[in-house]
Amino acid sequence: NAGVMQNPRHLVRRRGQEARLRCSPMKGHSHVYWYRQLPEEGLKFMVYLQKENIIDESGMPKERFSAEFPKEGPSILRIQQVVRGDSAAYFCASSPYFGAGNTIYFGEGSWLTVV
Amino acid sequence: AQKVTQAQTEISVVEKEDVTLDCVYETRDTTYYLFWYKQPPSGELVFLIRRNSFDEQNEISGRYSWNFQKSTSSFNFTITASQVVDSAVYFCALSEDNYGQNFVFGPGTRLSVLP
Numbered sequence: 009n010a011g012v013m014q015n016p017r018h019l020v021r022r023r024g025q026e027a028r029l030r031c032s033p034m035k036g037h038s039h040v041y042w043y044r045q046l047p048e049e050g051l052k053f054m055v056y057l058q059k060e061n062i063i064d065e066s067g068m069p070k071e072r073f074s075a076e077f078p079k080e081g082p083s084i085l086r087i088q089q090v091v092r093g094d095s096a097a098y099f100c101a102s103s104p105y106f107g108a109g110n111t112i113y114f115g116e117g118s119w120l121t122v123v
Numbered sequence: 124a125q126k127v128t129q130a131q132t133e134i135s136v137v138e139k140e141d142v143t144l145d146c147v148y149e150t151r152d153t154t155y156y157l158f159w160y161k162q163p164p165s166g167e168l169v170f171l172i173r174r175n176s177f178d179e180q181n182e183i184s185g186r187y188s189w190n191f192q193k194s195t196s197s198f199n200f201t202i203t204a205s206q207v208v209d210s211a212v213y214f215c216a217l218s219e220d221n222y223g224q225n226f227v228f229g230p231g232t233r234l235s236v237l238p
Contacts, residue, residue, distance in 0.1 A: 041226075050214060050228040051168075099168060110218075111158070112226065114168035
């Protein structure tokens with residue numbers, strides 16, 4: 009999984025603030041995925057993006073959450089007006105191309121704590 | 124709908140013992156892909172193996188081996204001669220042959236290898 013870079017690794021926000029999590033995919037990868045891991049739970053799919061396009065956001069909460077993957081720069085997962093229930097580890101993954109069954113490689117995760 | 128079950132929440136073994144982690148999946152697709160990922164205490168997710176539904180050959184990689192059986196919808200993972208460094212949470216995941224690359228993860232099995 010070397011190469012998928014996420015920052016920050018740890019982020020503390022007060023309720024009502026905004027959290028921005030960044031993800032740079034592995035070199036040569038143009039597909040990015042965001043997953044959320046709640047404490048003591050498995051990973052839940054949130055969103056799948058290609059450059060400048062959201063392909064599948066079926067796992068994204070309808071409000072306060074948004075994601076983008078601009079032509080230049082990292083993918084950003086934005087959480088507005090955070091609440092305690094948003095405290096989780098957010099993992100980004102990338103793959104080199106679209107195709108069923110692609111292996112996706114994860115970053116080290118960003119741990120969000122809402123106080 | 125796709126689903127992954129890892130019935131073992133936690134397993135403890137003593138170093139050098141063999142241990143098998145169970146994974147049972149549900150899918151309506153005839154083409155699908157199975158994965159195992161390891162999450163050590165440091166938190167990152169490490170890719171271990173990918174298997175497609177047409178390849179039922181068992182695989183061995185060092186002390187790791189995987190037993191894929193379509194008849195029982197299982198994809199079990201065995202660690203031979205376990206070591207303390209194997210202590211981690213192990214996730215089984217399923218990806219169907221569909222658009223969107225939505226991986227479904229099991230809840231994970233926490234393996235503790237005691238010295």
